[in-house]
Amino acid sequence: MGSKGVSVFLSVLAFVVIEASIGAQAARRVLLPPKPDPADAAATARWLVSQNSWGTLSTINDELGGAPFGHVVSFSDGLPNKGQGIPYFYLTTLDVTARNAMKDARSSFAVSEIALGSCGKTDPQNPTCAKLTLTGKLKVVDKNSKEGEFAKAALFSKHSEMKGWPNDHDFLFFKLEIENLFLIDWFGGAKPLTVEQYLHPRK
Amino acid sequence: MGSKGVSVFLSVLAFVVIEASIGAQAARRVLLPPKPDPADAAATARWLVSQNSWGTLSTINDELGGAPFGHVVSFSDGLPNKGQGIPYFYLTTLDVTARNAMKDARSSFAVSEIALGSCGKTDPQNPTCAKLTLTGKLKVVDKNSKEGEFAKAALFSKHSEMKGWPNDHDFLFFKLEIENLFLIDWFGGAKPLTVEQYLHPRK
Structure with missing residues (x-):
């Protein structure tokens, strides 16, 4: 040669x-659309939720002494690149997380930029590698409602495999009703961000 | 040219x-070392903890009505490819997770194969894309003890950036004292796996 x-x-x-x-x-x-300026907390939080496809959903586990129980799940906040900020889930009641939520709705959902692959060599815990925890109540969404249709379209468009998940496994749509946001996207601690600012960010 | x-x-x-x-x-x-046979629950769980470098640590957040609060953090269970199964963390008490744990040690730590990139096109929530939740108590480790030295070596070898994190930020070493394991690595629900089997797997 x-x-x-x-x-x-x-x-x-x-x-x-x-x-x-x-x-x-x-x-x-x-x-991946470009990461917003870290100074824009609402845009950064919405980007994290819109671009991630999975995260950790935490509920209170009665069977384990009330421990906070994190579980990795898929989610969607809308059609691709048309997210509306509220995470929807497709969970089976065969699984402990859905059962926990139906007894005690207190919940949080954590996502991070590290899962998007855009933090480079920065350590996952470095504050500039953005991370967000949404805290609130995890509620069942009626599949026959307008919101149920939205949840289905949002989830199945990003997770096409879900369409084929077994009908006899009691899968239900859930949503996180957000009450608090905890965003770390730079040095200096959590960024102030209200639910109103998050759900209706300035364009 | x-x-x-x-x-x-x-x-x-x-x-x-x-x-x-x-x-x-x-x-x-x-x-990445090859994924163990899903039938070997202990080996699969140890592989998930040894190969991941970050996960979601959940604590009880008193400031948010006792909500289960997940936070994305870095961790290590030992020197690279010499993990011993117990996750150690380097957390600042300026951050809510460490403060939560010091009030109420109930905690869980969730990792998934999806973060390792080896699930291919399988959905993150598909049971064959392995996921593990360790539940137990999150405790401070005395930095001057032998275990403190182990935690430091384990964390700093996988997260070299930590060596330079500010001394005035009250970083402490923490460990999760594991009481329960919840492993999904195949169809058919969580795999039975005791703490003893996990900490002392058959080679």
Whole structure:
């Protein structure tokens, strides 16, 4: 193989390595809308919720002495890039999180920029790698209501696999009724952000 | 530029693209040890804790009506690929999670295979994309004890940035004293797994 051949081979190899390594998550990263200015708390929080597709939903677990019980779940706040800020879930009552919520609705939902892949080499706990906790009540959404239709469209458009999940598994739509926001997106502690500012951000 | 020069340029460009696109997370993915057989609950749980570098730590938030409060944090269970299963954290008491734990130690820590990038196109909530919740008590570790030295080495080896975090921010080492494990790594609900099986898995 001549030097040109070696170089071409290296180029091809490099791209194979890229292809093998990046996978679905980074392919998504390419399409990620730019991160808002950290000074704009509402826009940053809405970006985190709109762009993430999964997070950790915490409920009170009576079976474990009332422990705060986090569980990794999929979610959606609307059609892709048309999020409205409120996270919806598709949970089976076979699973402990849904059962917890139906006994005690107190809940929180945590997402982070680290899952979007845009924090680079910054440590996941570094405050500039943005993280958001929404606290409130986790409530069942009537699947036959207008909101139920919204939840279904929001979830199934981002999680197409859900369409085929078994009918006999008692899947229900849930929403987090947000009462408090805790956003870390820069040094200096949590950013002040009201539910009103979050749900109706200035464009 | 001759054809050799062009090829070398392309190779360099390709590697720059790799560097820019992959980032720390995917570079790490290349080094990921293979996922254990889902039938081996202890090995799968230990793999999830050993390979993840961040997760969601939930505590009881008195300031928010006793809500279960999830927060994304970095952690480590030992030196790279030498994890011992117990998650250690480096938290500042300026942050609400540490303050919560010092009032009420009930806590859980949730990690998922989705953060490792090895679930492919499987939905994050699909049971075959493994997820683990460790429930127990979140306790301060004396930094001057042998365990404090272990926690420091475990955390700082995986999170080198922590070495430079400000001394005046009251960072303390914490550990989760595990009392219960909730592992989903296949269809059919949570896998039975005791703390003893998890901490001392058969090789």
